[in-house]
Amino acid sequence: MRQPESARRVGGDTDIAVIGALVADPRRCRILLALDDGRALPASRLAAEAGVSPATAxxxxxxxTEGGLLAVEARGRHRYYRLAGPAVAHLIEALQQLAPALPVRSLRQHTRARALREARTCYDHLAGRLGVELMSAMIERGHLTGGDGVFDLAHARRDQPTGYGHDVDYTLTESGAELLADLGLHLPARRRPVRYCIDWSxxxxxxxxxxxxxxxxxxxxxGWIRRTxxxxxxxxxxxxxxxxxxxxxxxxxxS
Structure with a gap:
């Protein structure tokens, strides 16, 4: 049974083998990948994504869910599942960085892999070539300041090849604020305005x-973008x- 947060803080070192066992099954991995865009999906859809029966799913x-990687919510008679939080999304991104690529045996697989690298979601924001080009453009046009958008592993202090970045303190400039106003975009005060991730692809x-x-x-x-x-x-x-x-x-x- 999943322990409460207070109980998990007491004891020895973390037991990463528990998480390792959860992601060791390829069917569970397909479920996690299906949810990595931040959406909540019903169990029936996730069964289809994993290629298993509803009972197995x-x-x-x-x-x-018991392992803390998923959260579940009831909507009428149906149960919808989503990632338990951004930390789980970054775990998935980190595993993708380390894992070998699946062999591409068809044009469909090639097209799908290319599409993910061109533009995708990373939990609740844009990633892939679109994501990095967008950040680069905002830096070049003076909407963001603090860094150049480049990840240099040789000089990184806390940053890793994937996941949230910590080494650079990006700040939205006055022209950036004007851009957001022109877009009709208001940032919530409860959340850190600007963060960055290192894009794994x-x-x-x-x-x-x-x-x-x-x-x-x-x-x-x-209507500029559309989810698949x-x-x-x-x-x-x-x-x-x-x-x-x-x-x-x-x-x-x-490219």
Whole structure:
């Protein structure tokens, strides 16, 4: 049974083998990856993602919930599951950085892998090439200050090749605040305005924090981007391509 937080703080070293056992099953990994875009999905959908029966999926979901990796909420007669928090999302990103790539045996797999690297969600913000180009553009245009968006492992102090960054203190400038006002974007006061992650596929910084979440939501509201139903990949619409070019100078032609 999952221990309360106060009980877990008492005792010896952390037992990472418990988490290791949870992510050692490929079916549970497929469930975690399906939820890595921050959405809550029903058990039936997650059973399909894992390629297992509803009863087997229920067992896996129970273990992931008991282990603290998933949270569950009831909506009428249905139960919806989501990642327990951003720390779980960063665990998944870190594992993706270390794990070998699956062999690509079809055009469909190749297309899917490329789409994830071009534009995807990282929990509640944009990642992939779109995410890092967006941050780079905001730095170049003076909307952010404090760093250059580059991850240098040789000189990193606390930063790792994936996950939240800590070495650079990015700040939103006056022109950045004006940009947000023009976009009709208001950042919640309860959350740190600007954070960054090291993007596992690009090895550069992408925006996180309230600003990262706000831009993702605003782009979706404006019809610039569209989530896909089956992966974390983000589709950039024609309107979005034009808007990103006009506002940020971003041109995501194939690299």
């Amino acid at each position: 229920s067992s896996h979901l129970g273990k992931l 690009e090895q550069r910084h992408h925006l996180a924090g309230a600003l990262g979440r706000g831009l993702l939501d605003r782009f979706a509201q404006a 139903d089956t992966t974390r990949a983000i589709h950039i619409t024609d309107t979005g391509s034009q808007g990103l070019h006009d506002l940020f100078g971003i041109d995501l032609t194939p």
